Amino acid sequence: MSKLKKMPEFTTEAEEREFWESHDSTEYVDWSRAQPVSFPKLKPSTKTISLRLPETLLDRIKIEANKRDMPYQSLIKAWLSEDVEEKRRAR
Structure with missing residues (x-):
């Protein structure tokens, strides 16, 4: 492999993001030496949404959640995630 370019130093995350949007990381990083890592305590970012449900449906969902001893x-998040994954696998 040819000599890698020196990694630039960035003063802000925005500056770094802008740089990588227009540069190929293989010129700066030897990916053949990369190793998998795990961040088990890293909590995925979430976004609050507003969802209107019929009261009867929400009541039934709360009953099901209570049976499972969970909020x-x-x-709701678990059901949505399962459904999305199922649809992705079906493609």
Whole structure:
């Protein structure tokens, strides 16, 4: 492999993001030496949304969540995630 370019120093995250949007990382990083890493305590970023549901549906969801001893919002997220993954695998 040819000699890698020196990694620039960035003063802000925005500056770094702008740089990588127009440069190929293989000129700066030897990816053949990369190793997988795990960040088990890293919490994914979330976004708050407003969702209007019929009260009867929300009541049924809360009952199901109570049966599973979990918050109803967590159950909704789990169901949505499972459905999306199932649809992706079906493609």
